[in-house]
């Protein structure tokens with residue numbers, strides 16, 4: 160089965176903690192295997208996502224990548240860079256190879272130019288500036304949709320019209 164991974168570029172421990180954590184949570188909810196991140200190593204980011212995996216199930220990993228250019232070059236599969244400068248995401252979806260693993264790259268403050276060259280696809284979720292979390296959510300919904308089964312969850316939500324219903328075990 161095709162596997163989906165996310166690479167979050169240029170993480171800064173103080174400024175990006177919340178955004179990078181949310182990228183991880185969105186990636187997990189929409190079925191990615193895990194999130195790699197470059198920039199500053201951040202144990203707290205890793206722990207926050209690991210806590211969610213522990214409570215709500217997985218599998219899902221977060222792993223820091225030191226040499227992200229090397230990592231990108233070595234990745235076997237399709238590299239899809241989300242950027243407002245890219246081609247419309249709905250058109251790009253039709254060009255992907257259903258048999259190849261995917262690496263979805265999201266940027267930080269400034270994305271180096273070589274990322275645009277190294278990526279197999281530069282894809283825009285609207286040609287307007289917004290957020291890596293939103294772009295990732297919309298694109299993953301189109302690519303794979305919501306993940307239905309999470310292993311080893313300690314709790315699950317029973318969807319309800321009003322209120323909060325959580326089932327333990």
Ligand SMILES: C[S@@+](CC[C@H](N)C(=O)[O-])C[C@H]1O[C@@H](n2cnc3c(N)ncnc32)[C@H](O)[C@@H]1O
Nearest residue numbers: 241242243265266283284285287289290291294
């Ligand atoms: C704060 S934004 C920086 C915007 C950046 N100038 C760009 O190339 O999209 C950080 C990241 O959010 C994602 N992003 C923002 N707007 C997007 C859009 N319209 N389509 C796809 N990705 C977007 C990109 O991955 C970007 O690197």
